[in-house]
Amino acid sequence: MGIINGKDFIERLNKLENEIWLEGEKINGKISAHPAFKGILQSKASLYDLQHDPTLKEVMTYFLPDKKELIGTSYLQPKTKEELRKRRRMTEQWARVTHGMMGRSPDYMNTAVMSLASSASLLKDRENCFPENITSLYERAIKQDLSFTHTFIAPQVNRSQLYLGFSKEPISARIIDRNQEGIIIKGALLLATQGGLTDEILVISSPRVLFNSDEAFSFSIPSNTKGLKFICRQSFVGGESPFNHPLSSRYEEMDSIVVFDSVLVPWDRVFLHDNVEAAVDLKNQSSFHTFAYHQVVTRQIVKTEFILGLTELLIETINVSEYQHIQEKFSEIIIGLETMKALIEKSEYDAEIDQFGLMCPSMVPLQVASNIFPKIYPRFCEIIQLIGASGMVSLPTEKDFNSDIRADLDRYLQGVNQNGEERVKIFRLAWDLTMSAFGTRQTQYERYFFGDPIRLSSSLYNNYPKDRYVKEISTFLDLNN
Amino acid sequence: MGIINGKDFIERLNKLENEIWLEGEKINGKISAHPAFKGILQSKASLYDLQHDPTLKEVMTYFLPDKKELIGTSYLQPKTKEELRKRRRMTEQWARVTHGMMGRSPDYMNTAVMSLASSASLLKDRENCFPENITSLYERAIKQDLSFTHTFIAPQVNRSQLYLGFSKEPISARIIDRNQEGIIIKGALLLATQGGLTDEILVISSPRVLFNSDEAFSFSIPSNTKGLKFICRQSFVGGESPFNHPLSSRYEEMDSIVVFDSVLVPWDRVFLHDNVEAAVDLKNQSSFHTFAYHQVVTRQIVKTEFILGLTELLIETINVSEYQHIQEKFSEIIIGLETMKALIEKSEYDAEIDQFGLMCPSMVPLQVASNIFPKIYPRFCEIIQLIGASGMVSLPTEKDFNSDIRADLDRYLQGVNQNGEERVKIFRLAWDLTMSAFGTRQTQYERYFFGDPIRLSSSLYNNYPKDRYVKEISTFLDLNN
């Protein structure tokens, strides 16, 4: 089989009839027709269609040796720097179609599956571990061009360091039984973006301090597995009109709580269970993080380009380019964009073959980027608000422009080179990006994409090779040690 | 007559049948029943009711000499520091009911009318000026407890300093004719908060560089004057449920563009016309700004108290008070609150009788507060987002809690001392304050309440008495000048 197209994706998904709850109701009927989901699913379908665009074939697909089916590049296990760059170009391509707004685009999850599969040997010959099930997941995913989401965050009832989290009934998902057919999971995990909107869900438990062995598991199961529930937050689709809601009508991904109501995970789906050490190794030693970071930073660069273009368009619309403080604010965006670009390129230039035989990007520049972006993205949104000023609030709608007062609006809301309608379009986009419920969720999403910013900087400090530089000072000062 | 109650307010407003456009349609029927307006009007009505609360009489009302009617304290022309503080206590009272979310609460506009009236003598014996019409407005307002909005900002087609803004047809509102009955105004003004939701609209043109005499005018007219149109932006009421939208269901004020379609302003309503100098003086020399700042800063303090309480409640809910970076963020809010409090109190302690005989707060501390708040308010919203983290996105709705999945939610979304429903209530409030379309508009509103922040700091620099300090240095250095 190999690559699917948008229609394939939608049809397969509709057939699954996953259990999704929204506003107190279980979704019935075709998920692709539901107002809260049809925009995002259509956008996602268009990504799959892109794989069939003959002009993009070179970038978007590849062949496996001795096979005839085209495979999506996101599944490619890179062996050379050229293949690594091809992966980046593929991600750029998909990210551009969605302006970097889709966090869980197919390449993100495919990258996860690809890199986990490459690291499967980490689980070899260990207790309660089944590396072959990771490998077969990868093969199945390639063959069927499967879509995934994943989840791994425990509900945060109590974030105190001293909290032990004992409770009789599981809150965070746990293994409550193991039987002939598989393991039984009960409890919840947070936040599955696009939960219920994919073929399968990949679950990788995330070891932390005070972690029990019944919390150590990893598997992938179909989204319609019995007992699996996706409880959606409120939808941030502002409405169907792309004029009014240029972004949320297309890219609202939805996040959901994943409830495991005594879900049976068959043995052939289990990667590991009841083995804390293996869970830790899979998380920390696999190449998952590195490749995921490579995909994410690429998407964020595309998003920053979008922001840069929009900001300049705002500036031109109200003609404020002469102001030094406007120039300074804009230059922050340039600096952010160029810095991110330089870092991802450095990660590729410094790439090396890792222990699993993959050409793996250098982690430090990606880690640096992951410390930078959560800080600059909210600042960019603020800059747009500061430049747009009161214009960010003057927001008539499509209906206004189709009514008797259109002439007033075109006159009184005109920009330097735009009539009112065009000016409002531009400002509505700025608003949807930075001030709508969709936009502020995007901000929060980017802020926490890589995890708690405080821990990100601690981890950067702890992992960074500092000794060489300390030694230089010791030598200069002629110290004994 | 004197003070009205909420019912009076609503009934009078419904009768006006102001021309209000929303989403391409002219509002018909009772404005107080319209989904976009009923929340705010009910909140406003509750403020008028408060004037009749016997326990608050002392604070909320006063008597005019030789009159029996109670008058709202916001109309009080203070002659002593005690009266000035009484004004503050009145504003605090009203602001607390609406948690500082209502920018154009009645006291704001009443303060405007009161202070303009006290400064009416500025227009005495000047060309095209009618100070007596300001005085009679004040008397009428007191007698009928009128509600107002105001508008004074020209549409910002082009913000370049070099832009002259010539166009045949007026964009910014201008006097296009003067006849026996009055002056005729054509064009638009931005952004009237609560435009169309008040008895009258006060219009004070705002002189700027390259200002024509036909733009220099000032008057107050009924909101239902012929030719007057209020074009609303999109409504930010998220819905009627206070569970889902605790703030926007109650306090969404609406902003509108005010279109003057050849509106006749009768002579007895005109304060001044075709006199740039007088317009400048009324703006800069009246006590309007000082008293308005005094009201605004008071409201902002109450809002900051609300933020402080909510932030601590968030901290307790997820039990993160032990973290030093959380403490540091919270201390920023304390510092902001205490600074604002100290500044407003200083403005009162340093108050002096002004040229019009009023006990006028000291302007410098208020100006300093007006430079501070637009910067700290967005930061406070950011702090809430940083503390709430992923919890800001896990947002089920009231319907979810009334459905079969309630048990799941109560279990998996519980806080340290709260069940899921209470926890979600708290986080939804945090979200509505900082991330909903209502909340982000509040942020933008506070950011620009006092005008362009760049100009605020320039004006502070230019007006501040620096000489004494420079002289001290010259003396120390024994300089010649």
Add this chain to the structure above:
Amino acid sequence: MGIINGKDFIERLNKLENEIWLEGEKINGKISAHPAFKGILQSKASLYDLQHDPTLKEVMTYFLPDKKELIGTSYLQPKTKEELRKRRRMTEQWARVTHGMMGRSPDYMNTAVMSLASSASLLKDRENCFPENITSLYERAIKQDLSFTHTFIAPQVNRSQLYLGFSKEPISARIIDRNQEGIIIKGALLLATQGGLTDEILVISSPRVLFNSDEAFSFSIPSNTKGLKFICRQSFVGGESPFNHPLSSRYEEMDSIVVFDSVLVPWDRVFLHDNVEAAVDLKNQSSFHTFAYHQVVTRQIVKTEFILGLTELLIETINVSEYQHIQEKFSEIIIGLETMKALIEKSEYDAEIDQFGLMCPSMVPLQVASNIFPKIYPRFCEIIQLIGASGMVSLPTEKDFNSDIRADLDRYLQGVNQNGEERVKIFRLAWDLTMSAFGTRQTQYERYFFGDPIRLSSSLYNNYPKDRYVKEISTFLDLNN
């Protein structure tokens, strides 16, 4: 006796012959003639002389009931708000003479002695406590107008939280023996500003985590007590020329390590020993901190005024007042100054009679100021550097202006209204304040005056009354608790 003058102060100090080490040598001869100390001692002497200025008598002095001697106002135990304000005016007066550069001006330490004495009852009837010795210190200080320094910081060998600090020989000063004559102290304490330059040294041990009872003591002894050594850091006096070093030639206070080489503290000097709880109470419950903060914040306000004047003079000298970014930077200084002023005034307006019968300023505003100043002071120095730009480095000296090249300098270094010499004077002052070794030490001093900034904000968070505000939210949301 009562108030002394500058000559008295110098003569008494010279007689003490304290053991002071500087650059590996023990100071011999008159300390007041030593190049490293004569500037600061002369400045300090001028403060004492000010007490005799007839025009300032009202501010600088007071009478004790039934006594004829004038007493310095810094010893005044305020019973009314008027007396509290008198204290502030006194501090302003002294701070102005030294432009806020002298951290340990006499009023700072006199305030310490005054407030400790007022709180002596805290030690009443407790083990190893001698409150009467505090009282007699206060009386002796008043009568002789004694000068003091103090010290209480343990050497920071290891700042890890887990460090226990055991070592056979004391590092941090401890009681190593108690005998008939008194207690014997061995070890060191950091950093005594003006150590050795005062009549006495007040020692108050500072309880911390893992604190032993032999570290719990408090006393005051003459600076020339046997075994007491003051080891100075490098002197930051840049030279004697006030042209070259307008500040360091006058206000370099010196900091020293205080070494107790088995120092005998006679019983009549001991306030407490071997009583951890009493030491904690004396530190936390006495009014020492409140009155000290009141003095310090007042001094910092005067210093900020100095900075404001200098900054404006720089701006005028190179004529950059038209630039918006300059105005914005300057407005930061205004905001800082006015905020500090508002806070100290609020602390006085909200003052209340404390448990010891003194009119005690409100602590919260002072605590807020103590969180603000350590952040804004370094920023003000940075602003001066940013405005002065390359001019901060073009620094010829007095000798240059007395040489053949003077004409070149006057020509090529002239300012808008100044010849080269005057311009250089102004820039040298800016340099001495922000870039000389003296200036950077001042920055570090203000940054840490109140202690570790991280702990300052934690303490603000922990002590602030938050409940009322949390309750307001709970009520609004109709929560159960």
Add this chain to the structure above:
Amino acid sequence: MGIINGKDFIERLNKLENEIWLEGEKINGKISAHPAFKGILQSKASLYDLQHDPTLKEVMTYFLPDKKELIGTSYLQPKTKEELRKRRRMTEQWARVTHGMMGRSPDYMNTAVMSLASSASLLKDRENCFPENITSLYERAIKQDLSFTHTFIAPQVNRSQLYLGFSKEPISARIIDRNQEGIIIKGALLLATQGGLTDEILVISSPRVLFNSDEAFSFSIPSNTKGLKFICRQSFVGGESPFNHPLSSRYEEMDSIVVFDSVLVPWDRVFLHDNVEAAVDLKNQSSFHTFAYHQVVTRQIVKTEFILGLTELLIETINVSEYQHIQEKFSEIIIGLETMKALIEKSEYDAEIDQFGLMCPSMVPLQVASNIFPKIYPRFCEIIQLIGASGMVSLPTEKDFNSDIRADLDRYLQGVNQNGEERVKIFRLAWDLTMSAFGTRQTQYERYFFGDPIRLSSSLYNNYPKDRYVKEISTFLDLNN
């Protein structure tokens, strides 16, 4: 001839007997023996010696075709990316020896001469232009391994935009006569770092608004040319002891005002005169800036590595690595370092052959770095101060450790793994880098190295290619233009 060694450099310089004024006196005798200059000259000599180190030959030198003399790599005109990287390695090598503290190391100026020479064709066939004199300068510089400084900044009497700067006698250097022998220059230019400490001085006038043709000139002349005076600022050498002043005793470069007292510049030294347009082109279109930025950013990276090492050593010395705020501060340094590295590498990877045939680094990443470093360098210094805290002030000297109190110091100032002497060494280095007069001048130097930060961001905004991104938004929104 080709490369010289340190001894050659010193001897040649001593022979010149340049006219240098310091503290009102003209330097007599060997400049290399003068306390204010001997440290920097020795450091510089060591750089020349490095060219002869056989292990570094490959990096530090190259051969011209058909020539036998080794040439310093800083003169290399790169034709390939490999040669460009060789240039970087050479700069790294020299910068490491001086820890990035020497701004005007020989490679900086050699790079200037090299790149100007490559761009000489810009002046071909233009009025008053002599490109052949640039070429011959380059050849002479290579042959003799000449040392240079340069100067181009007009004295900033008045920085107002409206200031015309007329004055009868020149303040900023101008051509006051042209005769058979050459042009005559009178006036001053600021600030020549190492002015008088080099063989020649390169003068390139810097066009600005309101620029007269008599200010448009460019040339290089020997430092001992008649009428040329170097007036030094105060020296920031703290003393000769490397223990006390590890940096200033070695790397204090000195800045001086260059006075042209009717200096005759012979025709064969003139590159251009009285041609504003040519002066503008030479400044803006030559590859000078690009190559200079490449050198500077490389040096700044080495300096940042030094800072990173020192900061970690401080952290270890007082054992504070466990604190999250310490880790966060340190991670800022990592982020800065890695960002700068990524940018310079990107500038090399994206390098292209320019119009003059050189492999020229890409300007945008270098421009971005030049916007970043002036902001992060002062922040790094602040971080060091914040980590060092009170330890930055406890600064005994070498003499203290050679005296009777050494035992006290070793005991009471010890670090976790260091005795007092070693700990003091480390803190003195931190102090010399960030708080001494030498250190603060370094901060100011880096802040303004690339010019006014405000203009740097304006220039980045204006030159950045934004159109492509704007067009993307226009397409997305389906706008007409």
